[in-house]
Amino acid sequence: MSRRARARLARRTLFWLLVAIILVYLLLPFYWAIVSALKTEAELIRTPATYWPQQVSLRNFQSVLGNASFRRGVLNSALVASSATLLSLLVGAFSGYALGQLRFRGKTPSLYGILAMTMFPQVAVLAGLYAVIRLLGMPSLMSVTLSYLLFTLPFTVWVLQAFFRGLPATLLQAAQVDGATRMQSFWYVLLPLTAPALVTTGLLAFVKAWNEYLFALTFTAIDRTARTVPVAIALFSGESAFQQPFGEIMAAAVLVTIPLVVLVFVFQRRIVQGLTGGAVKE
């Protein structure tokens, strides 16, 4: 083998080694969660741990699915995350249209305000939101949903206004020449065009809301029935109070992650677009 060929081989080997390391690094926790969830209770507490289940058991999954507070958490999370997403898309599309297509005084400060809001630290309003929730006297699930708009709405408005701005102004003018009002051209001409952007922002908003823990933990502190999935998994306890039921926790982890994996595989292009859209200037 010539020197050059050998150097190329070495480089290729190194490259694939790096790819393999990255792959293992990314997937290791998922592997361990699945393997642990499939182990029997006796095997779980055995030392040293087995890298592969010696006896596959679905007991952990069965008991998690039979766990009322977990099931309730999934339901609560689905409800809270989807209502927060839909609300911010609706409210955000109006503002996005105004900021992206219309001309008015106070637009620049509004844009800065929205951008500032996307970085708003949730923990800064913790006690204040608690006060608002008490004042409004809303049920816990509704108040958690409302609080989620703090981080889903500014982000939605920001992405949608950028999208609306990218639409040619001639569209709006043509619609107006045809006698459509501004709202009609918004509903029938512009909004259908923004469907892809709505899907992208909706996805990201949903994942953010599904993930949220600080508000969910704080605002459901007294109302256990309103706990979302992250709270349920964080506070998961088994029959014995001393030993954490990690087999069941891992089964719950796997079950909660499956929908996200599906979303990622179906929408990966859109998600990447949405995530990187702000970082790179076109």
Add this chain to the structure above:
Amino acid sequence: MSAGRPRQLAGGEARTAWWLMLPALVVMAIVAIYPLGQVVALSVTDARFATQRVERAYVGLDNYRRLLSLTVRELPPVVDPATGRQDLRDGRLRYESWVRILPREPLRYAAAYEFSAFGKRWVVGATSPAFIRAAVDTVVFTVWSVALETILGMIIALVLSAEFVGRGLLRTLMLLPWAVVTVVSARIWEWMLQPTRVGFFNTLLYDLGLGDGNIGFFQTASMQLPTMIAMDVWKTTPFMALLFLAGLAVIPKELYEAAEIDGASAVRRFTAITLPLMAPAIAVALIFRTLDALRVFDVFQVVLGGQRYSLASYTQAVLIDQREVGLSSAASVVIFLIILVFAVSYMRMLKVDTT
């Protein structure tokens, strides 16, 4: 262009715009502006949860004083009265306990840190040592995790920018750590890092001849922060890599080809072309992640609970566990100001385009 438009039409446009913005403005007023005002107002009171007493007293800046008061004192050596020389135990010098050294009036100080310097022993006293430690821990956490994420993210991005079979799949898989619920990944890591060989890492390290199989990743104080950082790096490095990949994609290929013809080495091509052209994307990613890391809550709260705090988990614990609404609000205001400084620099860098 608007000069040619009828005035009435322009006024109508502005009116429509504000009507359209109204719902968002109302929502933000309810969930952000008013609560923030409440937090500021509560931070100067002694408000507490779950007391029958409704009225709360104005206490001025007392809460801030309770959070932020710091003092550094020297710890005098313990002198053996018999010999008149400094007392030794197990060959180590002994010093007075901070209890007798730190002031108690008007505010009671407790030790946040002890350290040796200039041949003497010192104690850092604070009125809220947990808050001071949370602040230091959060900053250390932020600096390390952002630095590691940037370096690892760059390496992954460079690997993935090459064309190879399976690249699309790998890119999709990179979204998984980002998508997984933080609480869930925290609990998976918690299970993998158990302090005995029921945990994955203790088993693996023992099998590799490293460690005794009983490494307390969460129990040993010096290992807690590195473990938190490792967990955060796993979750956010792929996100950084995706941002960098997007940045790499816009660098024209011709630049690399020209450099290669000129005989520039791979390292030189990276420092002369990639890094400078990526600088804006890197800067944005850095500040974005810094803002995120400074408000870290989930991993600290789930894994360390009350053992050790981040700024956010301290604030939440004071509010819910200790029910000290006033003190928690003051902590919120401090965090808000810290993040504001970073956010302003972020916005300066982004330069909002409003045309």
